[in-house]
Each structure stands twice: as structure tokens, then as C-alpha cells.
Amino acid sequence: MNFGATEILIIVFIVLLLFGGKRIPGLMRSIGASISSFKKGIDESKQSDSANSSSKK
Numbered sequence: 001m002n003f004g005a006t007e008i009l010i011i012v013f014i015v016l017l018l019f020g021g022k023r024i025p026g027l028m029r030s031i032g033a034s035i036s037s038f039k040k041g042i043d044e045s046k047q048s049d050s051a052n053s054s055s056k057k
Helices: 007-017 024-055
Strands: none
Touching: 007 024
């Protein structure tokens, strides 16, 4: 499912209508923090899984 320029512009316009221009930067910051936290959790999970598998040998 690929989005073209028109679809992205429509989505951006709808987001601006829903949240307003003043709230967008805070929303993007919180989304970025959530993504980085999610990636950190995945990395920690992979490290603990590899530590558990090496201790079982």
C-alpha cells in the first residue's frame, strides 16, 4: 500500500483540521518519544533473549 503525494496532503490537511496548528509540534514530539521507547524495548528484549539462549547452552 503506497501513498502518493495527493493522499499524504489530504492526510496532513485532515490532521491540521482535527488538532490545529499549535498542537501539532507537541503531538509529533510525543509520537517520536513513543517510537524511541518502543525501539528501546525491542532492543532490550532482543538482548535478554540472546542472554537467555546463551545461558541455556
